[in-house]
Amino acid sequence: MLTQRTKDIVKATAPVLAAHGYDIIKHFYRSLLAAHPELKNVFNMRHQERGQQQEALARAVYAYAANIEDPSTLAALLEGIANKHASLDVRPEQYPIVGEHLLASIKAVLGDAATADIISAWAQAYGNLADILMGRESELRERTVETLGGWVGWREFVVAGKQPESDIITSFVLAPADGGPVVNFEPGQYISVNVPVPRLGLRQIRQYSLSDAPNGRSYRISVKREEGATPEQKGYVSTLLHDEIRIGDTIALAAPHGNFFIDVNATTPVVLISGGVGLTPMISMLNRVLQSPGREIVFVHGARNSGVHAMKDHLRAAAAQHPNFKTFTFYNEPLPQDQAGRDFDYRGLVDIGTIAASVLLPDADYYICGPIPFMRQQHDALIARGIAETRVHYEVFGPDLFAE
Ligand SMILES: Cc1cc2nc3c(=O)[nH]c(=O)nc-3n(C[C@H](O)[C@H](O)[C@H](O)COP(=O)(O)OP(=O)(O)OC[C@H]3O[C@@H](n4cnc5c(N)ncnc54)[C@H](O)[C@@H]3O)c2cc1C
Numbered sequence: 457m458l459t460q461r462t463k464d465i466v467k468a469t470a471p472v473l474a475a476h477g478y479d480i481i482k483h484f485y486r487s488l489l490a491a492h493p494e495l496k497n498v499f500n501m502r503h504q505e506r507g508q509q510q511e512a513l514a515r516a517v518y519a520y521a522a523n524i525e526d527p528s529t530l531a532a533l534l535e536g537i538a539n540k541h542a543s544l545d546v547r548p549e550q551y552p553i554v555g556e557h558l559l560a561s562i563k564a565v566l567g568d569a570a571t572a573d574i575i576s577a578w579a580q581a582y583g584n585l586a587d588i589l590m591g592r593e594s595e596l597r598e599r600t601v602e603t604l605g606g607w608v609g610w611r612e613f614v615v616a617g618k619q620p621e622s623d624i625i626t627s628f629v630l631a632p633a634d635g636g637p638v639v640n641f642e643p644g645q646y647i648s649v650n651v652p653v654p655r656l657g658l659r660q661i662r663q664y665s666l667s668d669a670p671n672g673r674s675y676r677i678s679v680k681r682e683e684g685a686t687p688e689q690k691g692y693v694s695t696l697l698h699d700e701i702r703i704g705d706t707i708a709l710a711a712p713h714g715n716f717f718i719d720v721n722a723t724t725p726v727v728l729i730s731g732g733v734g735l736t737p738m739i740s741m742l743n744r745v746l747q748s749p750g751r752e753i754v755f756v757h758g759a760r761n762s763g764v765h766a767m768k769d770h771l772r773a774a775a776a777q778h779p780n781f782k783t784f785t786f787y788n789e790p791l792p793q794d795q796a797g798r799d800f801d802y803r804g805l806v807d808i809g810t811i812a813a814s815v816l817l818p819d820a821d822y823y824i825c826g827p828i829p830f831m832r833q834q835h836d837a838l839i840a841r842g843i844a845e846t847r848v849h850y851e852v853f854g855p856d857l858f859a860e
């Protein structure tokens with residue numbers, strides 16, 4: 457338990473730390489990765505190059521400090537981090553290492569302003585936050601390992617299928633190399649892939665949403681090729697999966713995690729709204745919901761044009777077969793051969809105002825995934841039309857910088 461005095465010091469100094477947050481976290485990663493180079497196989501080296509992960513960690517620590525009187529208000533944020541950590545196989549013994557480097561970096565950046573009292577208060581606050589995360593992560597690990605087909609850490613999977621879904625998205629069907637079952641997941645959850653990246657001389661971990669309903673035997677992911685503007689910017693893992701990984705190869709996977717998923721037992725309507733490769737968790741949700749008869753489901757999708765519109769035929773066939781399923785597609789840059797009414801429904805960016813009567817359904821839950829500006833726009837459009845915040849759920853394909 458933190459004393460009131462400790463909480464007061466943390467609250468009073470949080471704005472100072474926030475003002476220096478970026479420098480502290482930059483210093484932190486530099487010293488952590490110099491002292492523990494093996495962690496370069498765990499952290500996303502692209503985030504390190506571009507400073508993205510720095511921001512996520514700094515914001516989380518600051519959000520915790522600002523809410524230290526009642527951390528329960530951060531439940532959703534902490535649940536997201538714990539799931540991400542569990543999927544990355546972060547272990548309790550790593551928390552003191554991270555804590556030591558974080559506190560040393562606060563001291564180094566703040567200099568004399570960081571008095572012994574301040575450092576001691578932040579050490580206790582870090583310990584408290586670490587306990588909350590470690591506790592939840594250990595629950596997640598136990599639950600997974602106790603479930604049929606579950607495992608902790610990394611398990612080898614064989615690429616059993618590799619299927620192009622559009623010019624830039626390819627699906628991979630992954631079955632365990634040991635031939636055993638795989639743990640079921642909640643539609644919307646992701647797995648982590650852990651692969652050696654020769655360009656870096658390191659292993660790298662990336663998350664991919666599962667893109668089909670659970671079947672107990674294998675998983676499917678659908679990966680967008682991140683080409684980048686220059687050869688240096690070529691995505692480390694996505695291009696490796698596209699170019700190097702073939703049927704029969706093995707890759708290491710963590711068990712499914714994530715707090716973005718539908719309640720498969722509910723009967724209320726589900727509205728899925730995605731942009732680009734953000735459709736992957738939606739397809740998993742859709743395929744699962746269509747197994748239970750009658751539940752109303754709407755899928756709104758935005759893509760540039762038919763060239764990059766993945767799983768188009770699957771969606772069209774599902775809509776033809778299931779009267780409870782409606783789909784609306786927006787193309788913002790249709791190709792000359794793309795026909796309205798056949799390939800897409802509306803020209804332009806996704807605008808739920810155009811289809812308000814079909815998406816503003818009583819008791820519906822809304823699931824959004826796509827680029828951050830896209831998600832903000834859809835979220836704001838729903839809230840402006842009276843949808844409750846608690847009904848709107850979203851997934852960010854990167855460090856979660858959407859929540860503020
Ligand atoms: C929960 C979750 C689910 C996800 N689900 C999916 C999914 O279903 N399908 C999917 O395809 N992805 C998904 N992702 C994203 C995925 O994890 C990877 O982030 C993605 O594949 C890119 O990884 P990479 O190693 O190829 O690219 P990285 O090497 O990590 O690079 C990231 C991006 O930065 C760009 N870049 C690099 N350098 C620069 C620079 N200097 N300036 C500007 N841009 C630059 C790259 O081109 C690339 O687009 C998900 C992510 C999360 C967190």
Ligand code: HEM
Nearest residue numbers: 498499500503509512513516546550551554585586855856
């Ligand atoms: C109290 C301590 C910690 C806090 C507050 C914290 C916070 C965070 C946050 C906010 C993220 C981004 C989550 C997202 O993607 O949305 C993250 C990701 C991550 N965390 Fe932690 N973390 C802590 C401890 C640790 C420890 C001990 C490790 C072990 C090495 C670790 C490893 C990682 C990795 C590898 C990622 C993602 C990789 C990346 O993007 O570089 N974290 N953490």
